Amino acid sequence: MTVLVAATLTVAPSAAAEPEGLAVDFGATTGAFRGGATGTLYGFGDEGAPTQALINGAHITNSSQKPPFGTQHPSGDILKIEDGFFAKHGEELAIYIQDHYPDWPYHRGVRVGDVRTYDQTTGEYVEEPNGVWDYLEVVELMVEVVATQSDHPEEYLFIPFNEPDGIWYQNWPTMRDTFLTDWKAVHDKIQEVYARHGLAPARIGGPGDARWQPERSRDFLTFAKQHDVLPDVFIWHELGINNLSTYRTHFADYRALEQEVGVSPIHVNITEYGMLRDMGVPGQLIQWFSMFEDTKVDSQTAYWNYAGNFSDNSARPNGANGGWWMFKWYGDLAGSQTVKVTPPELNAVDSLQGIGAIDAANRRATVLYGGTDSDVQLDLRGLSHAVFGNTVDVEVREVTVTGAEGLAGTPRVVHAVDGARVTEGKLNLTVPTYDRYAAYQVVVTPAQDRAITADPVWSTSVEAEDTALTAARTYFQDPQAGGGWKFLASGSHDVGSFNQPTSKADWTVTVPRTGTYRFQVIGATPGSAGRHALFVDGAHRTTIQYTADLALNATSRWQYRGSTEVSVQLTAGTHVLSVRASQNGSQVLPNSDITLDKFVLTDITDGEPTTYPASTLRFYGGAGLSWDSGTRGFGGIAGSGQRADAYLTAMETGYYDVAVEYQTTGASDLRLSLGGRALPAVQVPNGGHRRTTVRAHLTEGINELELRSNRGVRVKSVTVTRAPAGDAAASTFEAEDLPLGGDAAVVSVDAASGSNASGGKYVGWVGMGSDNHIAIPRGDGFDAPGDYDLVVHYANAETAGRHDYNPQVVDRQAVVTEGAQATPVGSAFFRYTYSWTSFWQRTVPITLTTSTGDLRIGNPSAWAPDIDKVTIAPLVVGTPTTVRVG
Incomplete structure (x- = not known):
């Protein structure tokens, strides 16, 4: 579609309600993009949880x-996760030193005294005083380890106190002097440790109050200035619904306080923000992001559930949910200048807000927005003719x-305009809105080729609430109920009480052609795996198998949502898809009382080709978009220091054709890496427009593709298409059918459990010694050295310790060896799956060095996860093909 307009462009009919306006002036820059709003508190579990692709993306x-x-x-030990954090984008890793203590609030909420004597060489202690405050000894121990064992000691931020206004120092009139004296003591001790190891002065953050505390902050800054112990980062928390309206005032008050006390501006990190209701919800997150980016601070999503999933902003072991894509879009703005955005109302709870940015070097303007049920009229200004x-x-x-835990595929282009005329730097664009919890990315470039x-x-x-319901009930999920201690539903409603043999939800839908469709159900399966029956036009078609979701308490039990996906063959025309609690109409299926939120139907007949144009790639080392004739909007990459990154979605694990379309001016090369592993390099003998296709194994969720060229290419796009024919190259084994070593044993699941264990069995008691392993004899398809993916279907519901409101989850590790070799060929930590009979999948990259040694899955020093089945797949099958285009 080509549309030429003078001032106003409407890409789709508006809803009946008046659109809300969002003005974005790309000519009024507000500073360099900070990108700090997607920080996380305990967002990292153990190494690989989240996966590197999720971290980097x-x-x-x-x-x-x-x-x-x-x-x-x-989990979440800072030394165990630092390599993954700093691999690409990590800048500052903070330590909550008080997390040395096992209980919450720390030390029963009472300031620790002097009752112990610590051995600073071993960390051991005896229960007797030594004239030194116990916590000061703990601080020295922790800082010493970082100073001597970290590869990045000068990129750490030490936070000595977490929420001191609620823990240890609650009563300010009586505890003020104690806190200030303690602050100086720990500040000086941290610097003393770094100095004795010849390190640059350590960075220290504080005071760390649970909310903005003007009186405490004034006293703190005044004391810290007088005693030369000012923090490098000023910290407080913004938790609660109303903070969406009060944060900017708090920030302005803080800056005014600095001036009053006579302190130069100190960088701010809001180390906890948001409520349960905001996590994983794009239209809520953008409201927080916009405030923090506007004030150029860093900030971290609060820890409400468990470590290792970016505070509910990633799905399953390697998947994106809607929140992750909001993180990713925000990170895509790196290198840009932010610009003035004027929403209908600036400091308003649950309202339309946005971020605008311009990347002049790449001639790319972006708007991110969300938070409204109304259509949005974008008033874009300052679109410079020169750019x-x-x-x-x-x-x-x-x-x-x-x-x-619901998988979100690559966000789709829902509206596109090819060749909109800009008059006097202005363009008006009206975009329909799906839901107040959705978010939108608008990318504007010069006309591309x-x-x-x-x-x-x-x-x-x-x-789900808009389907025809029988023996089920619609519930309103009020976003402001319970002070935000709840999880939100798409459209603010969901369907529950789905617990009768007659319970069903009927969706009448018309599909455009005969083919294969993916049917996705988003809902909450509380605490255990469950099942529904899918009927099509009154006939049973397949079982919908759900995995478990969080069921920690009444709040999460019916609201913490995931997704499940099944394939169904449909003929062109209208059908009734019926999700039912019973297959036979008289008995409910196991654990069928599942909350239903939304159904999605997608045509995957042709492999669901998904294109990532160059305008959406991330460029590094001088690579960037080209605007020369014939390659307008292509990504120029030349030399070993330049690259472009793409984050590819696989809605299921298997083989995909990864096709790169590009142009060269002469003989050149294309070099691709998938998850850090090099794919076969491609050489082209002369100039021209080409498409190179590699059939590669992708894992469910997000896959990181890096593009390089030593001699230079201009990339138009990357397109990923499911290639199920390639799956024949993979080998799958039920764990119970494989040779077992030591105490590893087959376990049968109860038929009434609703478990998704394949064949009703799995293998447990793996690990805690090298002898307790599963062996995979070498066979066709993996009988040669090389790079492979080992896909492990596993369960891990281990917890350790207790917490007032968090499940203390343990990430179990599986170690893969080749034959009797002690050196692993691969290993990975496996995230919590909520139930011992609910199985997810985790891909372990392995590099084999022999042709005959069997593969052994175990763990020499701890328990591995329980294992249902495994698949071994070559990273690449066949030889890359390159053809001329046009």
């Missing part, structure tokens, strides 16, 4: 974790709520 720049060997949580010319291309992508179209893959959805 989310562009996490800051996080707070527990100290080395801290006992507050079973954008007379006409622009516009792509609008949408990301919706999928629940904390590619067609700008909406996503060609057919997909449609329906809210």
Whole structure:
């Protein structure tokens, strides 16, 4: 579609309600993009939880974790996760030193005294005083370990006190002097440790109050200035619904306080923000992001559930939910200048808010927005003729709520305009809105040398409450109920009480052609795996198998949502898809009392080709978009220091054709890496426009693709298409059918459990010694050295310790060896699955060095997860093909 307009462009009919306006002035820059709003508190579990693809794609720049060997949580030790954090985008890793203590609030909420004597060489202690405050000894121990064992000691931030206004120092009139004296003591001790190891002065953050505390902050700054112990980062928390309206005032008050006290501006990190209701919800997150980016602070999502999933902003072991894509979009703005955005109302709870940014070097303007049920009229101004010319291309992508554990595919282009005329730097764009919890990315570039179209893959959805319901009930999920201590539902409603043999939800839907469709159900399966029956036009078609979701308490039990996906063959025309609690109409299926939120139907007949144009890639080392004739909007990459990154979605694990379309001016090369592993390099003998296709194994969720060229290419796009024919190259084994070593044993699941264990059996008691393992004899398809994916279907519901409101989850590790060799060929930590009979999948990259040694899955020093089945797949099958285009 090509549309030429003078001032106003409407890409789709508006809803009956008046649109809300969002003005974005790209000519009024507000500073360099900070990118700190997607920090996380305890967002990292153990190494690989989250996976590196999730970490890098989310562009996490800051996080707070527990100290080395801290006992507050079973996972998240800062030294164990630092390599993954700093691999690409990590800038500052903070340590909550008080997390040395196992209980919450720390030390029973009472300031520790002098009752112990610590051995600073071993960390051991005896229960007797020594004239030194116990916590000061703990601080020295923790800082010493970081100073001597970390590879990045000068990129850490030490936070000595977490919420001191609620823990240890609650009563300010009586505890003021104690806190200030303690602050100086720990500040000086941290610097003393760094100095004795020849390190630059350590960075220290505080005071760390649970909310903005002007009186305490004034006293703190005044004392810290007088005694030369000012923090490098000023910290407080913004928790609660109303903080969306009060934060900017708090920040302004803080800056005014600095001036009053005579302190130069100190960088701010809001190390905890948001409520349960905000996590994983794009339209809520953008409201927080916009405030923090506007004030150029860092900030971290609060820890409400468990470590290792970015505070409910990633799904399953390697998947994106709607919140993750909001993180990713925000990170895509790196290198830009932010610009002035004027919402209908600036400091308003649950309202339309946005971020605007311009990347002049790449001639790319972006708006991120969300938070309204109304259509949005974008008033875009300042689109410089020197940068954008007379006409622009516009792509609008949408990301919706999928629940904390619900898979969200690559956001689709829902509206596209090819060649919109810009007059006096202005363009008006009206975009329909799906849901107040959805968010939108608008990318504006000069006219590109590619067609700008909406996503060609057919997909449609329906809210569960809008289907025809029998023996079920619609519930309103009020976003402001319970002070935000709840999880939100798409469309603010869901369907529950789905617990009768007659319970069903009927969706009448018309599909465009005969083929294969993916049917996705977003809902909450509390605490255990469950099942529904899918009927099509009154006939039973298949079983919908759900995995377990969080069921920690009454709040989460019916609201913590995930997704499940099944394939179904449909003929062109209208059908009734019926989700039922019973298959036979008289008995409910196991654990069928599942909350239903939303249904999504997608045509996957042609492998669901998904295109990532160059305008959406991340460029590094001088690579960037080209605007030369013939390659307008292509990504130029040349030399070993340049690269482009793409984050590819696989809705199921298997083989995909990864096709890169590009142009060269002469003989050149294309080098691809998938998850850090090099794919076969491609050489081209002369110039031209080409498409190179590699059939590669992708894992469910997010896959990181890096593109490089030593001699230079200009990339138009990357397109990923499911290639099920390639799956024949993979080998799958039921764990119970494989040779077992030591105490590893087959376990049968109860038929009434609703478990998704394949064949009703799995293998447990793996690990805690090398002898207790599963062996996979070498066979066709993996009988040669090389790179492979080992896909492990596993369960891990281990917890350790207790917490007032968090499940203390343990990430179990599986170690893979080849034959009797002691050196692993691969290993990975496996996230919590909520139930011992609910199985997810985790891919372990392995590199085999022999042709004959069997593969052994175990763990020499701890328990491995329980294992249902495994698949071994070569990373690449066949030889890459390159063809000329055009």
